[in-house]
Amino acid sequence: MALSRLEKAQTWLFRAVTSFFFMIFQLLSSPAASARKLPPVSNPLLLQSATQLAKKIRRKEVSSVEVVQAYIDRIQEVNPFVNAVVKDRFAAALQEAAQVDKLIEEETGGEDVLEDRLPLLGVPLSVKESYSLQGMPLSTGLLSRRGVIASVDAPPVALLKRAGAVPLGVTNTSELCMWLESHNHLYGLTCNPYDLERIAGGSSGGEGSILGAAGAVIGVGSDIGGSIRIPCFFNGVFGHKTTPGVVSCENQYPPTSGTQHEYLSSGPMCRYAEDLLPMLKIMAGPNAHKLSLNAAVDLKKLRFFSVPHDGGSPYSYPVSKELLDAQEKVVKRLEADLGVKVQEVCFPELRYSFQIWDTYMGLPDEEGKPPLAFAELMGEPGRPAWAFWELLKRMVGKSEHTIPAILLALFEKTHLSKPSPFIIQQKEALQKKMEELLGTNGVLLYPPHPRVAPKHHHPLFRPFDFAYTGILNILGLPVTQCPLGLGEEGLPLGVQVVAGKLQDHLTLAVALYLEKAFGGWRDPGAK
Numbered sequence: 001m002a003l004s005r006l007e008k009a010q011t012w013l014f015r016a017v018t019s020f021f022f023m024i025f026q027l028l029s030s031p032a033a034s035a036r037k038l039p040p041v042s043n044p045l046l047l048q049s050a051t052q053l054a055k056k057i058r059r060k061e062v063s064s065v066e067v068v069q070a071y072i073d074r075i076q077e078v079n080p081f082v083n084a085v086v087k088d089r090f091a092a093a094l095q096e097a098a099q100v101d102k103l104i105e106e107e108t109g110g111e112d113v114l115e116d117r118l119p120l121l122g123v124p125l126s127v128k129e130s131y132s133l134q135g136m137p138l139s140t141g142l143l144s145r146r147g148v149i150a151s152v153d154a155p156p157v158a159l160l161k162r163a164g165a166v167p168l169g170v171t172n173t174s175e176l177c178m179w180l181e182s183h184n185h186l187y188g189l190t191c192n193p194y195d196l197e198r199i200a201g202g203s204s205g206g207e208g209s210i211l212g213a214a215g216a217v218i219g220v221g222s223d224i225g226g227s228i229r230i231p232c233f234f235n236g237v238f239g240h241k242t243t244p245g246v247v248s249c250e251n252q253y254p255p256t257s258g259t260q261h262e263y264l265s266s267g268p269m270c271r272y273a274e275d276l277l278p279m280l281k282i283m284a285g286p287n288a289h290k291l292s293l294n295a296a297v298d299l300k301k302l303r304f305f306s307v308p309h310d311g312g313s314p315y316s317y318p319v320s321k322e323l324l325d326a327q328e329k330v331v332k333r334l335e336a337d338l339g340v341k342v343q344e345v346c347f348p349e350l351r352y353s354f355q356i357w358d359t360y361m362g363l364p365d366e367e368g369k370p371p372l373a374f375a376e377l378m379g380e381p382g383r384p385a386w387a388f389w390e391l392l393k394r395m396v397g398k399s400e401h402t403i404p405a406i407l408l409a410l411f412e413k414t415h416l417s418k419p420s421p422f423i424i425q426q427k428e429a430l431q432k433k434m435e436e437l438l439g440t441n442g443v444l445l446y447p448p449h450p451r452v453a454p455k456h457h458h459p460l461f462r463p464f465d466f467a468y469t470g471i472l473n474i475l476g477l478p479v480t481q482c483p484l485g486l487g488e489e490g491l492p493l494g495v496q497v498v499a500g501k502l503q504d505h506l507t508l509a510v511a512l513y514l515e516k517a518f519g520g521w522r523d524p525g526a527k
Helices: 003-030 051-058 064-082 091-104 111-117 156-161 203-212 229-234 273-291 319-337 348-361 374-379 386-393 403-412 421-438 467-476 505-518
Strands: 083-090 124-128 166-171 195-199 219-224 240-243 265-270 303-307 342-345 444-448 479-486 492-499
Touching: 003 203, 051 064, 051 091, 051 111, 051 273, 051 421, 064 091, 064 111, 064 124, 064 166, 064 203, 083 203, 091 166, 111 403, 111 492, 124 156, 124 203, 156 166, 156 273, 166 203, 166 421, 166 479, 203 219, 203 229, 219 229, 219 240, 219 273, 229 492, 240 273, 240 492, 240 505, 265 273, 273 386, 273 505, 303 319, 319 342, 319 444, 319 479, 342 386, 348 421, 348 467, 386 467, 386 492, 421 467, 467 492, 479 505, 492 505
Parallel strands: 124 166, 124 219, 303 342, 303 444
Antiparallel strands: 083 166, 219 265, 240 265, 240 479, 444 492, 479 492
16 A cells, blocks of 8 residues: 555655754764774683573583673673663672572482473573562662662562572663663663664663673563563564563563553563573463463474565654565575465555554553553652653753653653544554464564664654564564674664464574574674
């Protein structure tokens, strides 16, 4: 379906205005600092999956203390570059690792008993700061919450700890988890390990960055608009947005309101694809049986589809040629290796992705209560923030809030009191088409973003590009973000792998295949 004249005019005007301000921003920006590069990985323990590390620890081929110390050393080596870990618990982690080694020495039931009861025994873990991790800060980058300390563990964190994982600390987020760059005035700016002048994504940007920098092997993220997938894409690692309602999202900050709980997912982030499934089994807890995670997947029997772009939304920029080419390489490799036919499809409704996401995020709950205004969350624990006043303060460097947070609070004031029937219709049509297409054995490829990791603060001029991930939250589909090597500028390429509801095991199986086919994570220090 061709764009209407009005949509073409909207697209041209939107891009002209943002390009103008972007040009002014570049002219006023200070010259870039001399390029710095992360040191390459030198300890071989850092180049093994969590699954492999757990096996070696159980077999006493390496101690948990050695593994935990290796990751502590790496964090201390790379964190001054990337600013990903914002609060550590290294001393406690080493004590817990020593207890793990003692438990293994005293275990009489054998390796199989340990694997069944404690599958991640002794393996280091990093946690997004918006998750409650007992004894650690729970501010989500809000200065007014700088003194808030978590008194309990969020359920997915508790389950991973119960499986033997050893938390090393918490990682940076965007302010209140509602922006695609992890930057706030409490912890500062997180950088991309492949290029320190680039963003690490958000809101799980600290997780993505420390994983990409080999300062962590497994981590925990949350995703309501791409907050797992965008950082995983930008930092060249794997991440999974689960089917909503399977992994608990309790004890996170900020809390959901309205109908937002229907679109929020907690999920695993990791450097190696083989860790996705065991992590998800653990994090899903009593709901794991809903996902058929033990079912064998024959990739040759799946139906594959590819959607190269959103069809030309006036809000998002066109997908870059290198990402289109990367997805096409996946298509050709699938066809050559598996003997399948990957069908290219298009959904005209995708051009309304941002409007759909924005509309559904603002819907009231069953009792008619609307979601909390972002300005209310910004003012917590006091009165709601006055966005226009905060903007004036920001201009003279006095506001405690970031520009994206202030602009979001201002943007909320433009919302219509009632959702557009047209947008509701587009979403319902897209939902029906997508579910009919995928069924229980369909897999779809879709770009995670229109471009590779942009430079710091540049998303201000392309604020709606996250719609490529956000639309899949509203559709409630499971998605695995998979790296596809490095592009022209040495930055990670990637693709979203989508399946039908509760068919998470299909996308995880494809992730294993893509890791073998395209090499998975790459050491940023070895570029």
